[in-house]
Amino acid sequence: MRTPLERFYPLIPAGGVGSRLWPLSRAVEPKFLLDLTGTGSSLLRATYDRLVDLATDGVMVITGEAHANAVTQQLRELRGSDLVLEPSPRDSAAAIGLASAILYQRDPEAIIGSFAADHVIDPVEDFQAVVREAIAAAATGKVVTIGIEPTEPSTAFGYIKASKSLGAKDAPHALAVEEFVEKPDAQTASAYLATGDYTWNAGMFVAPAQLMLKHIEANEPELYAGIMQIAGAWDTPERDATMNRVWDTLPKTAIDYAVAEPAAAAGDVAMVPGSFSWDDVGDFDAVARLNIEKTGDDLFVLGDKNNVITEDSTGIIVNNTHRKISVIGISDVVIVDTADALLVTVRDDAQSVKNTVAKLKEQGLNNLL
Amino acid sequence: MRTPLERFYPLIPAGGVGSRLWPLSRAVEPKFLLDLTGTGSSLLRATYDRLVDLATDGVMVITGEAHANAVTQQLRELRGSDLVLEPSPRDSAAAIGLASAILYQRDPEAIIGSFAADHVIDPVEDFQAVVREAIAAAATGKVVTIGIEPTEPSTAFGYIKASKSLGAKDAPHALAVEEFVEKPDAQTASAYLATGDYTWNAGMFVAPAQLMLKHIEANEPELYAGIMQIAGAWDTPERDATMNRVWDTLPKTAIDYAVAEPAAAAGDVAMVPGSFSWDDVGDFDAVARLNIEKTGDDLFVLGDKNNVITEDSTGIIVNNTHRKISVIGISDVVIVDTADALLVTVRDDAQSVKNTVAKLKEQGLNNLL
Incomplete structure (x- = not known):
C-alpha cells in the first residue's frame, strides 16, 4: 500500500509571455525562461527544483513547441516522455488535462499537482510542507488548491472562499472550499480580506488524476475523448502522430471552467493555505520589490x-x-x-x-x- | 582701398570633447561634430555657414589630426590650406596664433575673427550684423570681443566689463573694455548683472592679425617665433615638415593670457554686445531647452x-x-x-x-x- 506522496506526480504548465515584463520577456523567451532574481536559475528551473524532491517519478512539463530547445537546455534531466510539446495553444484545460491523462495511464492511482512555471516562492521548505498537506488532502478524494494568504486587497487575482476544516489525515490546515470567485473590484476585495475566509487563487492545485478526468469528462466530453486518445498513444511509437492529429481539435477552455468551478460546486474542492511568500512577478515593480527585499x-x-x-x-x-x-x-x-x-x-x-x-x-x- | 569687411578672415578653433554631453560626445566624435538641434547640420557646419558669407577668402578651421576626415566630410568646400591640423593639443594661443600668423602672411592687413565651433546662435542675421560691427571696430586697431548679454547671473562664464562708447565708424554699439574677469561666484555674478556693465565672455573676438601677433610677440615670444616659422612655410611645400617639427615645441597657453588680458590692460580691447540668442550647449539640459523652445x-x-x-x-x-x-x-x-x-x-x-x-x-x- 503506497502513501499518497508515493503516488505524487508534479506537472508544470509553462506558458504565457508576461508582456508587462517587456522588453525582457518576449514570445521567443517568455517570463518562465528568465532569471528574474539574479540566482542563475530561471523561474521554470526554480519551479522544477521545488517540485522534483516530492516527485515519485519525475516532473512533467507542458509547453509550446517553440520552447522545446530552451526547456530541455534548462532541464537537462527531463525525459522526453515527460515533455508535452503543444503544437498550438489550446488553453489550460487541454494542457493540464492531457498531462493528467498521461499520468493516469501510467498510474491509475496518480495524484497530480499543477504549478505555474513563472512564480517566485520562498522558502522552498515551507512550500513543500504545504504541498505535502495538499497531497494528503487530495488522497481523500479532493481537488486541493493552495490558497495564498492575501497581503493586500488585490484586484489582480481570483479568490478562494474556504470554510470549515476538512479533518483530513496529515492535512491539519486543509479547509473545505465553498467557491471560487473571479477577480473582484477594490471594494469587494477589501470586504473579502475583512472576513478572513478568502485567499488568493494562484492556480496551484493537487488532485487524483482520476478525479481530474472525471470532472473533465462530465464538463468537456469532447476534450476528455481527445486527451484520452493522445494519452493512450503517449508511451507508444504512435505518440507524435496521435498528438499531431488530435491536439488541434481539442476544445479551448480554462481548467477553472473544466474542473475547478464545477468541482467546487460539487463539494469536491479543498484548500491548504500557503504560508510561504509568493509572487507572480507580474511587472518590473514586482521584480524590483523581490530583489530589493532579498538584497x-x-x-x-x-x-x-x-x-x-x-x-x-x-x-x-x-x-x-x-x-x-x-x-x-x-x-x-x-x-x-x-x-x-x-x-x-x-x-x-x-x-x-x-x-x-x-x-x-x-x-x-x-x-x- | 579695401573696406574692413573685404579684409575679414574668419577662423574656427574646433576642439574640446564636451564631456558633459557623454555618451553622445566622445573623443573620436566631439561635440562640434554633432548635430544637437536635429537640423542635419553639426555645430561646426552651422558655425561655418554663419561665417562664410562674411569671409573675404574662405574660412580657416583648426582642429586635431584625429578629426581631419570628419571635418573634411562635413566641410567639403574647405581648402586643404585652410585646414590646420594639430599634431597634438597645444591650447588656444597656439591654435589661434598660428591661424592669425598664416592669414597675416597672406594678407598683412587681414582682420581675423575667431569663433568657437560648438555654440548655437540664432538668428544668423543678427549675429552677422554684430560681427560686421566688430570688424568695423577692429579696423580702428582693437581686439573686439562679442559680449553676450547675460540672461542670468551665471557662474559658468567669464565676464567682460565695458564702459564708454568707442565712437568707431560703422560700429555704433562698440564700447571700450575695461577688463576681463574670470568666472565669478554667484554673489559677484549677481552684482555684475545689477550694474549693467558686464557681458559674458563667449570667446568670440575680431582683431587685425597684426595686432594679435603684436600681443603674442610681447607676451609669448617663444610662441610667436614658432608660429611665424610655421606660417612662413605654410603655403609652400615645407608646410607639413615645418608643422611637424615646430608644433610640439610651442608653449601651451590660453589666448586669454597671451592676447586678451594684456590687450585689455593696454586699452586695446573693445566689445560689441551680441543681441542674438547664444548657447554654448554645455549639457543635455541645454540641448533639451534649445530644442523644446524651438519646437x-x-x-x-x-x-x-x-x-x-x-x-x-x-x-x-x-x-x-x-x-x-x-x-x-x-x-x-x-x-x-x-x-x-x-x-x-x-x-x-x-x-x-x-x-x-x-x-x-x-x-x-x-x-x-
Whole structure:
C-alpha cells in the first residue's frame, strides 16, 4: 500500500509571455525562461527544483513547441516522455488535462499537482510542507488548491472562499472550499480580506488524476475523448502522430471552467493555505520589490552589474547588452536594456508597459514582442 | 582701398570633447561634430555657414589630426590650406596664433575673427550684423570681443566689463573694455548683472592679425617665433615638415593670457554686445531647452524619432541606435542611447554626467570616452 506522496506526480504548465515584463520577456523567451532574481536559475528551473524532491517519478512539463530547445537546455534531466510539446495553444484545460491523462495511464492511482512555471516562492521548505498537506488532502478524494494568504486587497487575482476544516489525515490546515470567485473590484476585495475566509487563487492545485478526468469528462466530453486518445498513444511509437492529429481539435477552455468551478460546486474542492511568500512577478515593480527585499540594497542590477554606474538613484536596472549604463538622480527607476529595445520608466508606472506592448502589436512589430 | 569687411578672415578653433554631453560626445566624435538641434547640420557646419558669407577668402578651421576626415566630410568646400591640423593639443594661443600668423602672411592687413565651433546662435542675421560691427571696430586697431548679454547671473562664464562708447565708424554699439574677469561666484555674478556693465565672455573676438601677433610677440615670444616659422612655410611645400617639427615645441597657453588680458590692460580691447540668442550647449539640459523652445513640444527626440514611444514623459531622448525605446512616466528625462553606452538622468542632474566621465577615466575605459 503506497502513501499518497508515493503516488505524487508534479506537472508544470509553462506558458504565457508576461508582456508587462517587456522588453525582457518576449514570445521567443517568455517570463518562465528568465532569471528574474539574479540566482542563475530561471523561474521554470526554480519551479522544477521545488517540485522534483516530492516527485515519485519525475516532473512533467507542458509547453509550446517553440520552447522545446530552451526547456530541455534548462532541464537537462527531463525525459522526453515527460515533455508535452503543444503544437498550438489550446488553453489550460487541454494542457493540464492531457498531462493528467498521461499520468493516469501510467498510474491509475496518480495524484497530480499543477504549478505555474513563472512564480517566485520562498522558502522552498515551507512550500513543500504545504504541498505535502495538499497531497494528503487530495488522497481523500479532493481537488486541493493552495490558497495564498492575501497581503493586500488585490484586484489582480481570483479568490478562494474556504470554510470549515476538512479533518483530513496529515492535512491539519486543509479547509473545505465553498467557491471560487473571479477577480473582484477594490471594494469587494477589501470586504473579502475583512472576513478572513478568502485567499488568493494562484492556480496551484493537487488532485487524483482520476478525479481530474472525471470532472473533465462530465464538463468537456469532447476534450476528455481527445486527451484520452493522445494519452493512450503517449508511451507508444504512435505518440507524435496521435498528438499531431488530435491536439488541434481539442476544445479551448480554462481548467477553472473544466474542473475547478464545477468541482467546487460539487463539494469536491479543498484548500491548504500557503504560508510561504509568493509572487507572480507580474511587472518590473514586482521584480524590483523581490530583489530589493532579498538584497537589502535599494538599487538592484539584473544582468551585467559591472557595466552599471549609478548616482542618487534607486530601483532596478536590467543590463542584458553589456553596454555601459549610467543612471543619475532617478528614484524607483526601471531600466531594461536589451539588444533591440530599451524601457525606461519608474516602478509606479510598471503596469503601463502593457500600453507599449499594445502599440507594438498595433504596428505589427511582432519581432519586438 | 579695401573696406574692413573685404579684409575679414574668419577662423574656427574646433576642439574640446564636451564631456558633459557623454555618451553622445566622445573623443573620436566631439561635440562640434554633432548635430544637437536635429537640423542635419553639426555645430561646426552651422558655425561655418554663419561665417562664410562674411569671409573675404574662405574660412580657416583648426582642429586635431584625429578629426581631419570628419571635418573634411562635413566641410567639403574647405581648402586643404585652410585646414590646420594639430599634431597634438597645444591650447588656444597656439591654435589661434598660428591661424592669425598664416592669414597675416597672406594678407598683412587681414582682420581675423575667431569663433568657437560648438555654440548655437540664432538668428544668423543678427549675429552677422554684430560681427560686421566688430570688424568695423577692429579696423580702428582693437581686439573686439562679442559680449553676450547675460540672461542670468551665471557662474559658468567669464565676464567682460565695458564702459564708454568707442565712437568707431560703422560700429555704433562698440564700447571700450575695461577688463576681463574670470568666472565669478554667484554673489559677484549677481552684482555684475545689477550694474549693467558686464557681458559674458563667449570667446568670440575680431582683431587685425597684426595686432594679435603684436600681443603674442610681447607676451609669448617663444610662441610667436614658432608660429611665424610655421606660417612662413605654410603655403609652400615645407608646410607639413615645418608643422611637424615646430608644433610640439610651442608653449601651451590660453589666448586669454597671451592676447586678451594684456590687450585689455593696454586699452586695446573693445566689445560689441551680441543681441542674438547664444548657447554654448554645455549639457543635455541645454540641448533639451534649445530644442523644446524651438519646437514647442515638451519632449524632443534627436535621432531616430520613429523608434521612440513615450507616455506621460517630457524631456529629451537621443536615439542613435535605432532600437525601440519606450519611456513611461518620467518628467524632464534625459535618455541618450548609443551603441556602447546609455545615459539615463533628468535635466536637473545633467551637469552630473561629468562624474560618470570621471569614473570611466579612473577605470581607464578610454574607448568609452
